[in-house]
Amino acid sequence: MTETSTVLRTGRKFDQVLKGAREVFMADGFEGASVDDIAKAANVSKATLYSYFPDKRLLFREVVQTECGRMSEQILSMVDETQPAREVLTVAAQQLAAFLISRFAQQIFRICVAERDRFPELGRAFYEAGPRNGCKQLMDYLEKAIAKGELQIDDVELAAEQFSELCKAKLWMEVAFGVRTSVEQAEIDVVAHSAVDMFMARYGV
Known part of the structure; x- marks a missing residue:
């Protein structure tokens, strides 16, 4: 098929x-x-x-889309956009940092990289359902925060990508390469708060 x-x-x-x-x-x-x-x-x-x-590829894609969709809904349910930008971004950073180092996200990432040449559609499916979808949702929020005068950003798409990368600092690399097999919530919180601090230092008003 x-x-x-x-x-x-x-x-x-x-x-x-x-x-x-x-x-x-x-x-x-x-x-x-x-x-x-x-x-x-x-x-x-x-x-x-x-x-x-x-087709097995359709099944893999559905698993990825379902899990990423569930993660997206979880983040959105925890975010209160009436709160200050720093608080909203902190919640998002904590959830995103935790997801990026989760067993599911790490294993799917490895599969997509390993099968990139033979089945490039697998990587595209994960990218669209995960990183790209998350970027679009963050961009929507950033636009609202800009309109409220909380943030000043010229390139919203780049800023959203930068935020995601900040949430990967230290822990993602260690987990991806097997240096770490477990991470404490307190460590995730440190990365998340630091990510927001840096982001707000650059784009906060």
Whole structure:
């Protein structure tokens, strides 16, 4: 099947398939994840799995989009845009920094990099659902903060990208290269607060 095949998102076993696929992709990567193992983990038949996802790439993309969407909704639910920009950005930074070093984000990143040449659409799917979507949402907020006179930014897209990179300081690199296997919440908070401090020092009014 081609990447343009449609995905059936209805039916009582859809969530089971996604959950099973998530477990197998996380454990075995993309290439190592077999349809048999995914069907077994989801407790469905191969026929049922194929009725939802005729192509493994579609299934991977759906897992990524679902998880990134859940993360985005979580951040938005915790943000109160009536609060000062520093407080809003601190909440966003804490959540983003934690997600970037989460087991899911790290494993999906590794899969996308490992399969970049053979399956470039995997990386594009993660980029669009994760980093790019997050950047767009942050840009929307920054525009509002600018309109309220809290921030002064000429290039909003660049500023949003810079904010995301600040949230990766120190911890992301250590986790990505296996230097660290666990991170305390207090360490995440330090990175998040420092990111906001630097961002506000540059763009705050």
